[in-house]
Amino acid sequence: MEIKIPEIGESILEALVANWLKEDGAKVAKDTIICELETDKVNVELPAEVSGTLHISVPAGETVAIGSVIGTIEEGEVEEPPEKPASADPSQKDAPEEKSKAGQEAATAKEQTSAAPAAKARADEPSVNPAAKRLAEEKGIDPGRISGSGRGGRVTLEDVQQFAEQPAEKPAVQEVTAEASPATSVEAADQSGRPVTRQPMTPIRQRIAARLLQARQQTAMLTTFNEADMSWVKKLRNRHQEHFTARHGIKLGMMSFFVKASIEALKEYPAVNARIDGTDIVYHHYYDIGIAVGTDRGLVVPILRNADQMTFAEIEQQIAALAAKANARKLTLADLEGGTFTISNGGIYGSLLSTPIINPPQCGVLGMHSIQDRPVVRDGEIVIRPIMNLALSYDHRLIDGREAVGFLKLIKDFIEDPSELFLEL
Numbered sequence: 001m002e003i004k005i006p007e008i009g010e011s012i013l014e015a016l017v018a019n020w021l022k023e024d025g026a027k028v029a030k031d032t033i034i035c036e037l038e039t040d041k042v043n044v045e046l047p048a049e050v051s052g053t054l055h056i057s058v059p060a061g062e063t064v065a066i067g068s069v070i071g072t073i074e075e076g077e078v079e080e081p082p083e084k085p086a087s088a089d090p091s092q093k094d095a096p097e098e099k100s101k102a103g104q105e106a107a108t109a110k111e112q113t114s115a116a117p118a119a120k121a122r123a124d125e126p127s128v129n130p131a132a133k134r135l136a137e138e139k140g141i142d143p144g145r146i147s148g149s150g151r152g153g154r155v156t157l158e159d160v161q162q163f164a165e166q167p168a169e170k171p172a173v174q175e176v177t178a179e180a181s182p183a184t185s186v187e188a189a190d191q192s193g194r195p196v197t198r199q200p201m202t203p204i205r206q207r208i209a210a211r212l213l214q215a216r217q218q219t220a221m222l223t224t225f226n227e228a229d230m231s232w233v234k235k236l237r238n239r240h241q242e243h244f245t246a247r248h249g250i251k252l253g254m255m256s257f258f259v260k261a262s263i264e265a266l267k268e269y270p271a272v273n274a275r276i277d278g279t280d281i282v283y284h285h286y287y288d289i290g291i292a293v294g295t296d297r298g299l300v301v302p303i304l305r306n307a308d309q310m311t312f313a314e315i316e317q318q319i320a321a322l323a324a325k326a327n328a329r330k331l332t333l334a335d336l337e338g339g340t341f342t343i344s345n346g347g348i349y350g351s352l353l354s355t356p357i358i359n360p361p362q363c364g365v366l367g368m369h370s371i372q373d374r375p376v377v378r379d380g381e382i383v384i385r386p387i388m389n390l391a392l393s394y395d396h397r398l399i400d401g402r403e404a405v406g407f408l409k410l411i412k413d414f415i416e417d418p419s420e421l422f423l424e425l
Contacts, residue, residue: 017062032047222393261411269406275361
């Protein structure tokens with residue numbers, strides 16, 4: 001049976017054979033994952049459709065068109081490893097019935113003796129939020145190793161993320177990257193004879209480059225700036241963080257405030273939530289907000305569907321889940337397609353000010369930046385306030401300067417006085 005590159009999406013024409021999980025000539029069982037494919041949008045795992053012997057015809061590292069044959073499976077039965085028999089003492093095989101009963105009683109007594117410590121151990125284990133437990137399983141982390149910050153030592157989703165980001169975990173990732181690089185990198189020399197390394201761009205990096213160039217060439221992009229006093233947001237987070245985390249299993253971050261503020265501003269300025277289709281303007285009556293996520297492969301923008309219907313907690317949980325999927329290379333086309341407006345937070349990398357690039361066919365993108373204490377004038381006095389620079393890049397073909405400035409000013413107002421944004425606690 002032929003192994004073909006499947007149809008992944010209408011806009012995906014080719015895929016990179018990233019990795020073969022089974023060797024050439026290996027026996028594979030039906031539904032076993034045998035190959036990983038990388039496209040310009042998502043990674044795809046390819047399962048074996050039948051059982052048999054695998055024959056690889058396209059090695060890892062090559063890019064082929066959709067529908068191409070990359071190998072075959074010679075159908076045949078695959079023997080499953082025999083189950084290990086329960087351990088038993090051979091000398092008791094022909095023992096009298098009384099001896100057997102005595103052994104059973106001893107085993108029962110042993111189980112009862114060990115049951116109490118086991119029950120105590122389970123009672124001593126910290127409770128784990130269900131979402132945190134799923135994320136820990138995805139990352140291969142034992143929740144028992146994590147110190148919970150929730151009520152009663154409950155392990156939250158934020159605890160798992162922080163544990164996974166600890167420096168001790170990074171060498172393994174770097175080691176894998178270092179092993180994978182030589183397969184595609186070539187040591188060479190430039191025109192002056194000095195050493196360089198030449199490495200092909202991955203499909204997703206090629207896609208990023210094409211999209212950025214498209215945004216520059218096919219839109220009349222302009223950026224307007226403002227700044228927001230983050231005092232009230234910081235006070236709300238400090239005041240309600242413990243209660244919010246205990247109830248929802250995740251910390252209250254900054255992003256949910258900006259998602260909520262952006263949606264309210266989009267309702268007032270619908271052109272920012274629209275797109276251009278030929279000579280028509282398409283106004284979206286829904287709010288699918290793209291959240292830019294940086295990964296080791298580049299920037300991806302998963303979508304919060306119907307974000308206007310989400311609570312603060314649901315926004316934070318969904319963002320955390322999408323970020324985890326992005327870093328684990330588990331995003332699907334459904335996670336990436338569409339979107340009516342994008343938010344990018346360069347502040348987590350220390351960016352003070354930038355001009356974010358539009359994600360076509362969207363017409364607007366909001367850029368968040370790092371928070372810094374600065375001297376500002378309030379009621380005629382110089383005071384210190386936590387200030388964040390905001391940037392809105394927009395397509396000037398559809399959005400006028402007045403609308404863009406008003407939109408960003410409205411976001412600033414919501415952030416500086418978020419009392420109108422309903423906070424679920």
